[in-house]
Amino acid sequence: MNKLVYLLLEWYHQEKRILPWRQTKDPYHVWVSEIMLQQTRIEAVLGYYERFMNRIPDIFALAHIPEDELLKLWEGLGYYNRARNLKKAAQIIVENYNGIFPSTYDEILKLPGIGEYTASAIASICFNEPTVTVDGNVLRVYTRIQEDKRNISLNNTKKEIRNELSQMIPLESGDFNEGLMELGETICLPNGIPKCNLCPLQTFCLANKHHSWSKYPVKDEKKAKKELDYTIFLFTYEGMWAIRKRKDPGLLHNLWEFPNVPGKLSLNVVKAYLENNNIEGNITKSITNKHIFTHQVWNMTSYIIKLKEPLKEYLWKKPKEIEEQYALPTAFKPFFEEIKLKNVEINIK
Numbered sequence: 392m393n394k395l396v397y398l399l400l401e402w403y404h405q406e407k408r409i410l411p412w413r414q415t416k417d418p419y420h421v422w423v424s425e426i427m428l429q430q431t432r433i434e435a436v437l438g439y440y441e442r443f444m445n446r447i448p449d450i451f452a453l454a455h456i457p458e459d460e461l462l463k464l465w466e467g468l469g470y471y472n473r474a475r476n477l478k479k480a481a482q483i484i485v486e487n488y489n490g491i492f493p494s495t496y497d498e499i500l501k502l503p504g505i506g507e508y509t510a511s512a513i514a515s516i517c518f519n520e521p522t523v524t525v526d527g528n529v530l531r532v533y534t535r536i537q538e539d540k541r542n543i544s545l546n547n548t549k550k551e552i553r554n555e556l557s558q559m560i561p562l563e564s565g566d567f568n569e570g571l572m573e574l575g576e577t578i579c580l581p582n583g584i585p586k587c588n589l590c591p592l593q594t595f596c597l598a599n600k601h602h603s604w605s606k607y608p609v610k611d612e613k614k615a616k617k618e619l620d621y622t623i624f625l626f627t628y629e630g631m632w633a634i635r636k637r638k639d640p641g642l643l644h645n646l647w648e649f650p651n652v653p654g655k656l657s658l659n660v661v662k663a664y665l666e667n668n669n670i671e672g673n674i675t676k677s678i679t680n681k682h683i684f685t686h687q688v689w690n691m692t693s694y695i696i697k698l699k700e701p702l703k704e705y706l707w708k709k710p711k712e713i714e715e716q717y718a719l720p721t722a723f724k725p726f727f728e729e730i731k732l733k734n735v736e737i738n739i740k
């Protein structure tokens with residue numbers, strides 16, 4: 392196994408991608424990048440990371456940033472609780488640790504929004520603690536090398552693999568962890584054919600020897616996502632558009648959205664809905680959008696409704712103001728692009 396570790400480290404030192412958060416061992420930078428990278432591709436994170444660091448360069452700035460501004464910076468990255476937890480953790484670090492990032496796995500793990508994986512990544516990369524990071528990339532590489540048939544969807548399997556990897560971890564623990572993850576991301580690909588001819592571990596790898604890589608890792612079938620219909624009301628009045636804050640404590644909590652109701656309403660039903668609520672306006676059918684979340688799919692139908700009077704329960708803003716100041720989740724972005732495009736045309740009619 393020592394040879395395998397040596398080859399992996401040698402490959403990582405030569406081939407690792409140059410990324411902004413790899414230019415430093417500052418835990419603040421590593422932490423923010425690790426949280427952004429959860430469920431998000433590196434290419435998508437680069438621009439966000441740069442903007443975030445320009446506006447929020449350290450833990451103190453993060454602890455004090457207003458939530459709306461933080462969410463606006465996070466807009467489009469999704470999983471907004473990640474951003475809220477960053478702020479909560481920064482406040483704890485300022486209060487309990489005088490603003491100095493805790494330096495051990497056990498302490499880091501206690502912070503909100505930080506699980507075993509992120510705590511290990513920060514502890515090993517920034518503080519050289521010999522603790523293993525186990526993510527989908529690591530599990531793929533590890534099970535392919537050994538043609539390991541254990542089901543990686545089971546927590547027990549992850550725990551076992553974590554223990555096994557702990558026996559191998561060298562002094563350069565951060566590089567070992569990053570090397571395994573990098574190998575999974577760039578060479579031992581999840582979809583499509585792995586680039587075994589470029590892999591430093593190919594002589595050790597049973598999946599390479601038997602061309603069996605497509606069978607590993609073994610995991611549970613994905614559950615079908617729940618499909619939900621929504622009708623979006625794009626209310627407009629004198630060049631302004633109605634938005635509101637989501638009260639739903641679940642998905643997209645406290646973010647801004649266009650008013651909407653569950654179900655796919657036809658034009659006639661929308662007319663009746665407005666009449667019943669004493670709302671007067673011209674209704675036009677607008678675009679549809681399908682948005683895929685991790686566990687559900689939203690099928691969204693929209694109507695532009697030009698009102699004679701603004702409705703008091705909403706906030707009324709021009710498109711430019713919405714764009715600059717309010718965090719709209721990606722699911723609502725196509726509707727925003729549509730109103731931006733049609734705003735003048737609709738409001739001078």
Ligand code: SF4
Pocket residue numbers: 532535536578579580585586587588590591592593596597598599604
């Ligand atoms: S040799 Fe191929 S299958 Fe084996 S770890 Fe490397 S890329 Fe993955």
